[in-house]
Amino acid sequence: MNFREEYTEKKNQIEEILKEFLPPQEGYQKIIMEAMEYSLMAGGKRLRPMLMMETFHLFGGQGAAIRPFMAAIEMIHTYSLVHDDLPAMDNDEYRRGRKTTHVVYGEDMGILAGDALLNYAFETACQAFDREPQQSERIGRALRILAKKAGIYGMIGGQVVDVKESGKRVSGEVLDFIYRLKTGALIESSMMIGAVLAGAGEEQVKSVERIAGKIGMAFQIQDDILDVTGTAETLGKPVHSDEKNEKMTYVVWKGLEESGKAVERLTQEALEELRKLSSEDGFLRQLLISLIHREK
Amino acid sequence: MNFREEYTEKKNQIEEILKEFLPPQEGYQKIIMEAMEYSLMAGGKRLRPMLMMETFHLFGGQGAAIRPFMAAIEMIHTYSLVHDDLPAMDNDEYRRGRKTTHVVYGEDMGILAGDALLNYAFETACQAFDREPQQSERIGRALRILAKKAGIYGMIGGQVVDVKESGKRVSGEVLDFIYRLKTGALIESSMMIGAVLAGAGEEQVKSVERIAGKIGMAFQIQDDILDVTGTAETLGKPVHSDEKNEKMTYVVWKGLEESGKAVERLTQEALEELRKLSSEDGFLRQLLISLIHREK
Numbered sequence: 001m002n003f004r005e006e007y008t009e010k011k012n013q014i015e016e017i018l019k020e021f022l023p024p025q026e027g028y029q030k031i032i033m034e035a036m037e038y039s040l041m042a043g044g045k046r047l048r049p050m051l052m053m054e055t056f057h058l059f060g061g062q063g064a065a066i067r068p069f070m071a072a073i074e075m076i077h078t079y080s081l082v083h084d085d086l087p088a089m090d091n092d093e094y095r096r097g098r099k100t101t102h103v104v105y106g107e108d109m110g111i112l113a114g115d116a117l118l119n120y121a122f123e124t125a126c127q128a129f130d131r132e133p134q135q136s137e138r139i140g141r142a143l144r145i146l147a148k149k150a151g152i153y154g155m156i157g158g159q160v161v162d163v164k165e166s167g168k169r170v171s172g173e174v175l176d177f178i179y180r181l182k183t184g185a186l187i188e189s190s191m192m193i194g195a196v197l198a199g200a201g202e203e204q205v206k207s208v209e210r211i212a213g214k215i216g217m218a219f220q221i222q223d224d225i226l227d228v229t230g231t232a233e234t235l236g237k238p239v240h241s242d243e244k245n246e247k248m249t250y251v252v253w254k255g256l257e258e259s260g261k262a263v264e265r266l267t268q269e270a271l272e273e274l275r276k277l278s279s280e281d282g283f284l285r286q287l288l289i290s291l292i293h294r295e296k
Numbered sequence: 297m298n299f300r301e302e303y304t305e306k307k308n309q310i311e312e313i314l315k316e317f318l319p320p321q322e323g324y325q326k327i328i329m330e331a332m333e334y335s336l337m338a339g340g341k342r343l344r345p346m347l348m349m350e351t352f353h354l355f356g357g358q359g360a361a362i363r364p365f366m367a368a369i370e371m372i373h374t375y376s377l378v379h380d381d382l383p384a385m386d387n388d389e390y391r392r393g394r395k396t397t398h399v400v401y402g403e404d405m406g407i408l409a410g411d412a413l414l415n416y417a418f419e420t421a422c423q424a425f426d427r428e429p430q431q432s433e434r435i436g437r438a439l440r441i442l443a444k445k446a447g448i449y450g451m452i453g454g455q456v457v458d459v460k461e462s463g464k465r466v467s468g469e470v471l472d473f474i475y476r477l478k479t480g481a482l483i484e485s486s487m488m489i490g491a492v493l494a495g496a497g498e499e500q501v502k503s504v505e506r507i508a509g510k511i512g513m514a515f516q517i518q519d520d521i522l523d524v525t526g527t528a529e530t531l532g533k534p535v536h537s538d539e540k541n542e543k544m545t546y547v548v549w550k551g552l553e554e555s556g557k558a559v560e561r562l563t564q565e566a567l568e569e570l571r572k573l574s575s576e577d578g579f580l581r582q583l584l585i586s587l588i589h590r591e592k
Binding site for chain 2: 023027028029031032033036079083086087088089107108109110111112114115116118119120122123126129133136137139140141143144147148150151152153156157158159160161163164174177181
């Protein structure tokens with residue numbers, strides 16, 4: 001099986017896991033379950049649960065505790081997109097070629113669907129306690145990482161600064177802060193939780209955090225590049241949106257060529273540190289390399 | 297010390313706990329910490345953490361694991377108010393006599409402050425694992441209750457139906473559903489978590505859930521009554537808002553007199569079941585009685 005086939009197979013597995021953990025559509029509040037499914041099952045790379053699963057396997061992880069966490073991280077990622085698209089935020093009507101959640105369900109339900117997904121992410125992750133009760137201590141550690149990296153010291157913190165500084169020419173330091181938190185934190189969370197649930201030691205988890213930090217940064221810079229070089233058809237969203245919104249990006253800061261080099265360099269550094277954890281030339285390594293060359 | 301003094305003392309203790317668990321105001325994302333404090337420290341009865349603490353004591357609870365959960369439940373209650381006040385929801389400019397969070401910090405920060413409080417509630421509750429590591433199993437159970445009762449099968453679920461049916465004359469069954477979930481679920485969560493962390497048995501926790509359900513229902517009906525009979529000065533919010541919004545309430549459904557009787561009856565039933573758990577004529581009992589006679 002080549003990389004592309006393996007990727008598709010793993011992505012399909014993740015889609016199944018997401019469906020498994022979505023709440024059934026019933027009750028007077030059924031509309032919110034529909035809005036949750038609409039936004040969660042809208043496609044996407046499923047990069048975060050995939051990184052979580054691969055890191056879990058890297059450390060020889062076994063058992064069922066990982067599955068609810070894989071669903072939970074994607075729910076958190078999705079809620080952040082739903083709220084990000086709201087009229088008072090980026091006011092986007094399309095994402096991945098489909099109408100955004102608040103356009104379909106109304107702005108009030110868009111807010112509530114985001115809230116519901118964030119809350120349900122923790123509800124779902126907590127199911128790990130039932131599935132692997134003897135792993136309660138690890139699950140508790142994983143929950144703490146999930147919460148911290150999604151919050152004001154993680155994704156929300158980055159989002160806050162991004163929104164606050166929107167339209168301003170921020171410094172490289174602030175840009176770095178935004179990227180580390182807004183994009184990097186959930187990638188760190190994904191890989192760290194995979195490591196923790198597999199029983200990795202403290203030093204190994206720290207190493208995973210560094211690797212993931214570099215990958216997250218490279219991923220976001222590649223996003224900036226694609227906003228300039230990509231096409232709306234491939235990306236499933238409008239291009240040149242950063243320029244239109246007068247947004248400070250890595251490409252604006254350093255230029256296209258330097259940005260491309262930064263993506264390459266960060267990825268190589270991450271791969272080097274990964275080699276110290278495992279000499280295996282497995283899927284995770286190929287996945288990280290594929291992110292440099294991605295076109296969407 | 298009479299009831300009023302004791303209540304004030306306990307309320308002050310809770311204010312201290314909330315301050316203790318609020319994040320320090322620092323970093324590029326400082327504005328979100330300010331918005332979180334602005335909304336969390338805006339006053340209020342602190343009923344949920346108080347019920348949690350009193351139920352914890354009722355079952356002889358000891359140790360520090362309860363404190364982060366007390367802060368967490370108030371953060372969840374507060375986030376729901378912040379999002380409820382948004383322009384796309386109830387569009388309220390004042391709450392407890394102060395400008396609402398989005399009016400002060402902007403609509404985008406209002407959305408993010410709500411998200412931040414919800415996420416930080418779980419981050420805070422997870423601190424219990426560090427404080428009482430030997431209690432991991434109980435803490436896991438408490439987390440599951442916290443998440444479930446705040447989500448689509450609890451508070452958010454009630455909120456969704458309330459928003460969806462807004463302006464419609466809903467049936468008594470739907471009204472009951474909204475009240476049980478929107479208001480009742482967090483009261484149930486508060487008391488159940490207090491019981492679980494104190495080591496109460498499964499049957500006792502179920503009994504606590506029933507008591508809290510009745511108290512929550514009585515509390516919401518009393519809210520409906522006060523919207524008709526209260527004054528804006530005492531309540532710190534506009535009165536007759538239900539009538540203005542053509543909202544179906546218990547008072548509209550059953551009339552003022554029947555509503556008053558329902559509050560009285562539900563509270564008596566709750567007190568009776570509480571008596572079976574403990575014969576003590578303590579603060580919790582007085583607190584529940586005080587809720588019938590409250591004027592705000």
